[in-house]
Amino acid sequence: METQAFKPELADLKKAAQLIDDGELVAFPTETVYGLGADATNPAAVKKVFEAKGRPADNPLIVTVADPEQVADFAQVSAAAQVLMDHFWPGSLTIILPTKPKHLDDVVTGGLPTAAFRLPDNQATQELIKLAGVPLVGPSANTSGKPSPTTAAHVWHDMDRKIAGIIDDGPTTVGVESTVVDLSVSPATILRTGAVTEEELEQVLDEPVIDVTQPTAVDDAVHPKAPGMKYRHYAPDKPVVMFDPLDAGELAKAVQDSDAIMALDDTLAQLPAGQTQTWSLGKDYQSASEQLFAGLRYFDDRADVQRIYVERLPEIGLGRAYNNRLAKASGNQFFQAD
Numbered sequence: 001m002e003t004q005a006f007k008p009e010l011a012d013l014k015k016a017a018q019l020i021d022d023g024e025l026v027a028f029p030t031e032t033v034y035g036l037g038a039d040a041t042n043p044a045a046v047k048k049v050f051e052a053k054g055r056p057a058d059n060p061l062i063v064t065v066a067d068p069e070q071v072a073d074f075a076q077v078s079a080a081a082q083v084l085m086d087h088f089w090p091g092s093l094t095i096i097l098p099t100k101p102k103h104l105d106d107v108v109t110g111g112l113p114t115a116a117f118r119l120p121d122n123q124a125t126q127e128l129i130k131l132a133g134v135p136l137v138g139p140s141a142n143t144s145g146k147p148s149p150t151t152a153a154h155v156w157h158d159m160d161r162k163i164a165g166i167i168d169d170g171p172t173t174v175g176v177e178s179t180v181v182d183l184s185v186s187p188a189t190i191l192r193t194g195a196v197t198e199e200e201l202e203q204v205l206d207e208p209v210i211d212v213t214q215p216t217a218v219d220d221a222v223h224p225k226a227p228g229m230k231y232r233h234y235a236p237d238k239p240v241v242m243f244d245p246l247d248a249g250e251l252a253k254a255v256q257d258s259d260a261i262m263a264l265d266d267t268l269a270q271l272p273a274g275q276t277q278t279w280s281l282g283k284d285y286q287s288a289s290e291q292l293f294a295g296l297r298y299f300d301d302r303a304d305v306q307r308i309y310v311e312r313l314p315e316i317g318l319g320r321a322y323n324n325r326l327a328k329a330s331g332n333q334f335f336q337a338d
């Protein structure tokens with residue numbers, strides 16, 4: 001299949017919406033990562049998403065809407081859900097709610113009595129969903145297990161000739177996937193960390209929220225809280241190793257020519273200029289989250305790089321979401337200074 005390149009303009013969005021209506025796949029921009037869109041009400045179209053990504057069939061998909069009112073067609077919207085939608089949408093918060101029976105196919109929900117909903121902060125994508133007249137399933141538009149795409153070029157790399165179209169609206173701004181909060185249980189439970197933090201959710205809900213994403217839960221591999229948690233994620237083909245910025249001096253001594261380093265500018269400044277290839281994560285958590293997947297993808301495609309060292313950040317705010325993705329990409333491998 002020839003994959004069509006679309007711009008975020010009305011004429012192109014109309015063509016993309018027609019493809020969605022025809023049961024085809026179109027990748028769309030959001031503020032977090034690029035999504036792989038299909039008509040959420042068309043099971044045959046949704047099945048193609050699993051094929052294009054190589055995604056396990058029991059891993060449910062997020063339903064992407066253009067209007068909070070669309071959610072009520074499919075799920076029971078509690079008062080707490082309404083509060084979160086009013087406050088955080090459009091934005092990087094995905095909300096899991098109990099579904100209305102028979103309103104969404106099992107291929108979307110993974111057979112669960114719940115579904116996940118999000119309204120992304122991107123004008124073109126909101127317009128696309130309105131033109132299509134149906135919500136779109138929208139998992140990240142990458143090959144399953146690989147780092148999520150934060151530019152249209154990343155999507156072309158993984159999806160060229162597998163999907164009908166790609167809408168290019170430039171690099172995403174947040175760079176890590178949305179926070180996933182489960183409101184079908186009590187207390188509200190974070191299943192995936194993202195730009196919306198536990199503290200913000202507690203403040204807006206005025207209730208305690210729990211976070212089950214911390215890597216200490218050994219049991220997670222056997223009894224994952226979210227279906228997607230048991231799968232390897234965000235990982236390039238090459239080994240990734242986390243390092244503590246306090247160990248930058250030791251790392252500088254240990255690295256080989258075939259190693260690459262991704263770090264904040266302040267940390268890179270401590271490393272002697274030399275053979276080692278580096279990727280700037282910018283100056284703060286925001287830029288680091290925006291750049292993480294792009295750097296991993298860049299070095300994964302470089303024949304002269306064998307291993308990728310990446311700086312770990314303090315566990316504060318967006319740093320938690322960043323560290324969570326990095327821990328998974330590295331399989332929890334840490335650089336140990338001797």
Ligand code: AMP
Nearest residue numbers: 060061062114115116139140226227228
């Ligand atoms: P992605 O497909 O990359 O956008 O990730 C979606 C995440 O949301 C995955 O970790 C899914 O397992 C999770 N998810 C989607 N729907 C549900 C649901 N109904 N219950 C629990 N987790 C869900």
Ligand code: MG
Nearest residue numbers: 139140141148
């Ligand atoms: Mg994904």
